[in-house]
Amino acid sequence: MIPASRPASRFHDAKLLVVDACGNLHHTPRSRFVDWLRPGDLVIGNDAATLPASLCGEHVQSHASIEVRLAGRRSLAAHDVHRFFALVLGAGDHRTRTENRSPPPRIAAGDHLALGPLRATVEGMRGHPRLVALHFAGPTDAIWAGLARHGRPIQYAHVPEPLELWDVWTPIAGPPVAFEPPSAGFAVDWQALAEMRSRGIEFASITHAAGISSTGDDELDRQLPFDEPYRIPATTAAAIHRARRHGRRIVAIGTTVVRAVEAAAVRDGRVHAGDGMAKLRIDANHDLRIVDAILSGTHEPGDSHYEMLRAFADDQTLRRATEELAAHGYRTHEFGDSVFFARMHVCNAENRSQTGGCKVGRPGTADAALLGTKDRSAGHGARPVDASRGRSRRACHSPAAANPWSPPTARTTSR
């Protein structure tokens, strides 16, 4: 795929590939995302704003120039900003690909880092020469001020121009706790939220400290995502309970939302309000307990976001989607285009023949016309149901059954 090289490219002309619950593919402008939702859906966004988490400075002992990229925190508490774990890179900046960056100087516990107005002590190494635990000196407000004024958004070589904080600020951004933008949220602007409201689509949010997407080191990259703290407001937990009780879909805006709400339901299948730490990996082996559909960036096979999509769709469908994205020039990375995956389920021949294609959104409208013949034939081919994983799956909705008040009966058995 083509890297989206300018943040401005996320606006206006962004594209969306919709993969419906039968594996059919649909192309649409991302600005029409709301058309693929249906009344009663509960849409959940991550309201984390992006901390300017890249801090340039010096390793005091060696006088070597370094770039520190904050990468994790113990909690989301406002006063708990003294301790972070962080990636340390050698001299240079984001214009060098992370994997080609010079290594940091040899760092040991007790070393000092001078990062603009901030002073930090290395509390310890975290199992890798690039990964350290840091303690910032000074009062809480001074640390927030130092981060806000000296930090820059973490960025990568595919976007050469320096990013400003407003480039990484999603419309719903609130607490500045993400280390990189929860970029699926760029698609949810105030117009989209107003349209959702007018169509009876509910919106709620969680706060999840989205971590870094690349460390420049294969061994560390395999550990991504790191543990990430999250917070589920009581109103969001209640909205999720209501939606599930009434058989309404839960749509996650981004992988971080999936990670937070699935983590919050790990204990007993219920999403608990409050603070937690997401440690789980979501991949093909994870049985989604809460989320029914996801809006996400486009991802390439192998990264942790792509692995998460394997919880939503089988590998054959993901391969077709990846080919389709490449064939249609979709852009990737945080300012690129988007995909929407509804969790795949049994799509039986009877339903398909009634509907002319499994409908994700716009029940009753003639969106079958949007299906290219190629897509349609592909979508109607023999679809592996992935019965080997033993997950019970819902029956395909026909438009008549799309009423959120009358949930498909299989839903309760799948939870």
Place this chain on the structure above:
Amino acid sequence: MQPTQQIDLEGAIAGLRVAVTGGTSGLGLALVGELLARGARVAFVARNRERVERVARELSRAHGIVGDVSQKHDIHPIAVQVVGALGGLDVLVNNAADLGPTPLALLGDTECEDLERALATNVVGPFRLTKALLGALAAAAREGRGAVVLNISSDAAINPYPRWGAYGVSKAALHHLSRIWDAEFDAAGLSFLSLDPGEMDTPMHALAVPDADRTVLKSPAVAARELADAIGNAIAGRRRRSSRASSATATTGWAS
């Protein structure tokens, strides 16, 4: 647009997370003190580092933030510090203001740069800061806490006072901005207030009208009490609407 005389009987200010711009002198400083006294958690913003540090020392519970709302590169760092330090935001008070040319001048004698500075501080700055903080405010609204933006207005926003051109034009624009924000965000649970605190005995007033009889001017402390009441009432109103909506949701199972 004068604040109503209704006092905040419900004590809705306690526990609110509030940001006040222009918080080191005049009305802003009085508001910071009033809101702290009523149990709010307050972050204040002002340009001058020494004054911010002094006020933060004197009012030890307030979070002082150095920043200039007229500068676009200051806006997001201010937002990071406000929401970072408070953990969220329920109320934003856009109080920082620029008088235009001083001494006040007829429009024909007003330098373009003076008008631009007044617009940057009094209109574009509040617009930018509000936009950067909308996500935090909307989250407070979704959580049923209520969320309010108070833009400090003036009777110069309505009346065409000679020699108050730059200020009056900027305050008129801010007043209209508030009304449009309010119309657009009512359904999302945010209230935008545009209130005229009246003619107060403040450093800004002394700059505008150096020979004023200060005995007839309102004390900023009195204006701050009235504005805090107005904020409390707006929050309480939002909370009532939100709890009505959530009890309706509990019966239908579906927010709309």
